[in-house]
Amino acid sequence: MKKLLNEPNAYVDEMLEGLCAAHPQYFRRIGEAGRVVARTDGPVSGKVGIVSGGGSGHLPLFTGYVGRGLIDSCAIGNVFAGPSVDDCIEAMRAADGGAGILRLYGNYGGDRMNFDMAGEMLDMEGIETATVLGADDVASADAAERHKRRGVAGLIYLYKIAGARADQPGATLREVAAAAEKAGRGCATTGVALGPCIVPEAGKPTFTLAENEIEMGMGIHGEPGVWRGPLKPADALAGEMLEMVGADLGLGRGERVSVLVNSLGATPHEELYILYRHVARELAAKGVTVVRPLIGRYVTSMEMAGASLTVLRLDSELEALLDAPADCPFWSVP
Amino acid sequence: MKKLLNEPNAYVDEMLEGLCAAHPQYFRRIGEAGRVVARTDGPVSGKVGIVSGGGSGHLPLFTGYVGRGLIDSCAIGNVFAGPSVDDCIEAMRAADGGAGILRLYGNYGGDRMNFDMAGEMLDMEGIETATVLGADDVASADAAERHKRRGVAGLIYLYKIAGARADQPGATLREVAAAAEKAGRGCATTGVALGPCIVPEAGKPTFTLAENEIEMGMGIHGEPGVWRGPLKPADALAGEMLEMVGADLGLGRGERVSVLVNSLGATPHEELYILYRHVARELAAKGVTVVRPLIGRYVTSMEMAGASLTVLRLDSELEALLDAPADCPFWSVP
Numbered sequence: 001m002k003k004l005l006n007e008p009n010a011y012v013d014e015m016l017e018g019l020c021a022a023h024p025q026y027f028r029r030i031g032e033a034g035r036v037v038a039r040t041d042g043p044v045s046g047k048v049g050i051v052s053g054g055g056s057g058h059l060p061l062f063t064g065y066v067g068r069g070l071i072d073s074c075a076i077g078n079v080f081a082g083p084s085v086d087d088c089i090e091a092m093r094a095a096d097g098g099a100g101i102l103r104l105y106g107n108y109g110g111d112r113m114n115f116d117m118a119g120e121m122l123d124m125e126g127i128e129t130a131t132v133l134g135a136d137d138v139a140s141a142d143a144a145e146r147h148k149r150r151g152v153a154g155l156i157y158l159y160k161i162a163g164a165r166a167d168q169p170g171a172t173l174r175e176v177a178a179a180a181e182k183a184g185r186g187c188a189t190t191g192v193a194l195g196p197c198i199v200p201e202a203g204k205p206t207f208t209l210a211e212n213e214i215e216m217g218m219g220i221h222g223e224p225g226v227w228r229g230p231l232k233p234a235d236a237l238a239g240e241m242l243e244m245v246g247a248d249l250g251l252g253r254g255e256r257v258s259v260l261v262n263s264l265g266a267t268p269h270e271e272l273y274i275l276y277r278h279v280a281r282e283l284a285a286k287g288v289t290v291v292r293p294l295i296g297r298y299v300t301s302m303e304m305a306g307a308s309l310t311v312l313r314l315d316s317e318l319e320a321l322l323d324a325p326a327d328c329p330f331w332s333v334p
Numbered sequence: 335m336k337k338l339l340n341e342p343n344a345y346v347d348e349m350l351e352g353l354c355a356a357h358p359q360y361f362r363r364i365g366e367a368g369r370v371v372a373r374t375d376g377p378v379s380g381k382v383g384i385v386s387g388g389g390s391g392h393l394p395l396f397t398g399y400v401g402r403g404l405i406d407s408c409a410i411g412n413v414f415a416g417p418s419v420d421d422c423i424e425a426m427r428a429a430d431g432g433a434g435i436l437r438l439y440g441n442y443g444g445d446r447m448n449f450d451m452a453g454e455m456l457d458m459e460g461i462e463t464a465t466v467l468g469a470d471d472v473a474s475a476d477a478a479e480r481h482k483r484r485g486v487a488g489l490i491y492l493y494k495i496a497g498a499r500a501d502q503p504g505a506t507l508r509e510v511a512a513a514a515e516k517a518g519r520g521c522a523t524t525g526v527a528l529g530p531c532i533v534p535e536a537g538k539p540t541f542t543l544a545e546n547e548i549e550m551g552m553g554i555h556g557e558p559g560v561w562r563g564p565l566k567p568a569d570a571l572a573g574e575m576l577e578m579v580g581a582d583l584g585l586g587r588g589e590r591v592s593v594l595v596n597s598l599g600a601t602p603h604e605e606l607y608i609l610y611r612h613v614a615r616e617l618a619a620k621g622v623t624v625v626r627p628l629i630g631r632y633v634t635s636m637e638m639a640g641a642s643l644t645v646l647r648l649d650s651e652l653e654a655l656l657d658a659p660a661d662c663p664f665w666s667v668p
Binding site: 002003004005006011014015016017018019021022056057059060064194195197211212214231233234235237265266267268269270271272273274275276277280293295297300302303305307327329332334 | 336337338339340345348349350351352353355356390391393394398528529531545546548565567568569571599600601602603604605606607608609610611614627629631634636637639641661663666668
């Protein structure tokens with residue numbers, strides 16, 4: 001296992017120590033086991049708190065998006081494993097500014113179970129909570145079964161939209177949840193994997209692909225996709241991904257969207273821009289306007305090779321929320 | 335060659351098309367072959383222009399740092415190959431605000447030759463120019479032969495320092511060059527490679543390492559380092575890199591530094607933070623204060639695996655310049 005680490009079972013805690021040492025103005029590490037990260041300047045009194053969480057190994061997701069105009073706190077599990085119930089509770093308390101709490105995380109069974117149990121505890125304490133799930137992976141279930149879809153890179157748009165809505169004076173939990181839900185309905189992602197990552201505790205690659213083989217639609221933990229076959233040119237792959245997400249959203253002429261071309265880890269910026277070039281051309285040809293495209297590493301699987309494409313449909317409310325100020329070490333809108 | 339591209343010889347131009355399409359508020363593409371990128375809002379009248387350039391395959395370096403408080407324009411070569419003389423000239427003209435031009439790039443023979451020829455052309459036109467070279471790679475030559483050292487990740491500190499100095503009202507070319515030179519004297523880098531990248535036109539890995547083998551001190555184009563051997567724990571590698579750069583700079587108790595822990599491409603954020611954790615502890619133990627650490631992908635070799643450590647010694651002038659506003663898609667200081 002050729003990775004820069006000390007003990008595999010210290011990977012997450014040493015990463016968190018380094019993360020919080022590097023960015024103390026953003027992150028404070030709390031919880032009995034140090035597995036919760038909260039805004040240094042939080043909780044914000046009178047603001048709806050936004051809490052996320054999930055397994056490690058996806059930086060900047062989840063923890064990295066703790067910051068102004070984004071999420072208030074995050075519960076952190078081992079690599080590709082959900083956070084504990086206690087840490088979910090701790091994260092919610094750390095986000096509690098007295099206006100209720102939105103739980104906003106990816107649609108995975110273990111995370112749901114633990115966050116739901118934690119939510120029941122807080123309900124008993126009289127803290128109002130709600131849940132919106134990221135479920136944007138179009139390859140993971142048909143449109144008729146959207147509720148079964150996994151959450152992948154699109155979750156960061158939900159962070160941004162909910163975070164900006166919560167920052168508006170007087171915003172209620174119901175209003176913040178409604179904005180996140182609208183973003184979730186308008187958000188679709190698919191990805192293509194070129195190579196695996198190694199989970200430190202496992203010590204071996206998460207999957208195997210042949211020399212020239214790729215897998216379209218694979219999930220961010222190596223979940224099976226829609227086809228496996230030989231590598232194709234970047235334009236063909238970008239076109240196929242755009243076709244999948246565009247058809248799912250039913251995108252039409254005259255619409256405005258944001259686009260996220262995301263590296264799963266190893267794939268370099270150069271190749272993301274080659275993908276974006278084709279996506280931008282195709283959308284322009286369809287009469288769809290791209291605003292505020294995001295190109296980079298926003299949701300990864302450590303050193304997995306490949307890329308994902310997310311499209312977020314905008315209306316005037318969502319576009320204004322996307323443009324609103326936000327600040328964390330990985331995503332800043334002045 | 336498992337990379338997301340179309341034709342290998344279109345890699346750079348398609349990347350540039352995507353880059354400028356994604357960030358039109360920052361970048362405009364000029365030059366006969368479209369191989370120069372300049373600030374959309376430039377040149378800035380009365381400001382010393384700062385020009386860089388070099389081979390492609392290192393994003394965000396070089397092109398990505400075109401922006402306010404950083405560099406004004408950039409001449410772009412093929413992957414790992416220097417820019418043409420004509421493009422160096424074009425880049426300098428695009429940066430000319432009437433107060434002279436600083437050429438600021440890495441210490442590589444081909445780049446020097448072409449930038450020097452381009453500089454002579456501009457001198458003949460009566461435009462005042464100067465050159466400061468990035469030469470921070472401590473593994474590439476002894477301290478006694480600093481002028482032979484290659485330029486690696488530290489170049490971005492020179493961009494930041496020179497860019498901020500040039501933004502100060504009335505700053506002269508001599509003053510901007512002096513600030514860049516001071517940063518260069520106080521800047522040292524070394525890196526460790528875990529795996530190669532593939533240059534598209536070559537179609538095969540730049541070097542080969544065995545299953546558990548790494549190379550300390552390797553350059554960003556795969557130039558030989560100081561030792562090749564089995565992988566060590568992250569703390570041992572971080573300690574060794576810090577020892578190399580700290581000894582080179584002669585760092586002492588009470589000093590203030592910035593630190594850049596940089597991924598060469600594939601190495602994930604998680605592992606950069608594990609490295610930073612050890613670096614921060616060691617520096618604290620030595621009585622050295624870290625301000626504004628940078629952790630991420632700042633200077634890469636596409637999908638090369640590994641990381642580099644750069645330390646920049648600060649005095650009050652350099653610290654203020656590091657803190658000054660800057661804005662490009664890859665590095666923003668509000």
